[in-house]
Amino acid sequence: MPPDHNLDDYVDAYEHGHRHGGPLRVGLGGPVGSGKTALAAALCRTLGAEYDLAVVTNDIYTTEDADFLRRNAVLPDDRIEAVQTGCCPHTAIRDDITANLDAVELLEARHPGLELVLVESGGDNLTASFSYGLVDVQVFVVDVAGGDKVPRKGGPGVTASDLLVVNKTDLAPLVGADLDVMRRDSAVVRGDKPTLLISLREDPAATEVAEWVRAQVRARQLQQA
Numbered sequence: 001m002p003p004d005h006n007l008d009d010y011v012d013a014y015e016h017g018h019r020h021g022g023p024l025r026v027g028l029g030g031p032v033g034s035g036k037t038a039l040a041a042a043l044c045r046t047l048g049a050e051y052d053l054a055v056v057t058n059d060i061y062t063t064e065d066a067d068f069l070r071r072n073a074v075l076p077d078d079r080i081e082a083v084q085t086g087c088c089p090h091t092a093i094r095d096d097i098t099a100n101l102d103a104v105e106l107l108e109a110r111h112p113g114l115e116l117v118l119v120e121s122g123g124d125n126l127t128a129s130f131s132y133g134l135v136d137v138q139v140f141v142v143d144v145a146g147g148d149k150v151p152r153k154g155g156p157g158v159t160a161s162d163l164l165v166v167n168k169t170d171l172a173p174l175v176g177a178d179l180d181v182m183r184r185d186s187a188v189v190r191g192d193k194p195t196l197l198i199s200l201r202e203d204p205a206a207t208e209v210a211e212w213v214r215a216q217v218r219a220r221q222l223q224q225a
């Protein structure tokens with residue numbers, strides 16, 4: 001448990017983190033526009049036939065991300081739940097996670113064999129991170145268009161997430177971002193924790209991220225065996 005989490009997180013993690021059975025819950029966080037919904041869609045396409053899978057989306061005032069996933073038919077409608085936060089998106093994934101827990105539990109009740117739930121944050125800034133009472137592991141998605149200084153600037157999403165994804169590498173030449181700098185700075189601030197530089201435009205299957213998710217599912221299943 002990261003040291004910067006508050007007491008409520010400890011209580012939540014105790015109540016929910018030590019759940020027996022139930023799906024692996026993966027948080028997808030990161031700034032607006034970095035590619036969280038595109039990544040959720042990619043993971044559904046790649047892993048949807050492999051795992052019993054569902055998604056929770058968070059939007060501030062709309063259900064746009066859930067609508068996008070439904071329109072693109074990446075999963076059946078009854079496997080996609082939208083939470084309308086009506087407030088700062090990070091509050092709903094960190095401080096008052098009730099609406100998100102309700103959505104996850106609804107999906108679990110509807111699909112008793114559920115193995116994997118993706119929870120996409122509404123997107124905020126570099127400070128947004130999930131409560132470990134809500135998710136088991138979290139992926140933080142930034143993009144190359146934000147500039148190659150982003151990993152160096154840190155923030156809990158960049159430094160403490162279980163996986164950092166730097167998306168839109170196809171745009172690097174257009175925005176003058178140096179991928180080697182982003183790779184090196186990420187390694188400095190993240191230590192041993194993994195970083196993947198990807199382009200969902202070039203690899204719509206999100207192959208490497210899907211492989212990381214598979215490893216997390218395996219780890220959870222072993223833990224519970």
Ligand SMILES: Nc1nc2c(ncn2[C@@H]2O[C@H](COP(=O)(O)OP(=O)(O)O)[C@@H](O)[C@H]2O)c(=O)[nH]1
Pocket residue numbers: 030031032033034035036037038039123167168169170171198199200201202
């Ligand atoms: N060029 C490029 N655009 C991308 C890539 N991934 C996502 N996008 C686009 O970036 C925009 C924002 O993506 P979205 O998934 O909605 O971001 P979110 O706000 O983090 O959920 C959309 O127009 C996507 O099509 C990528 O790898 N390369």
Ligand SMILES: [Mg+2]
Pocket residue numbers: 036037038065120123
């Ligand atoms: Mg989105």
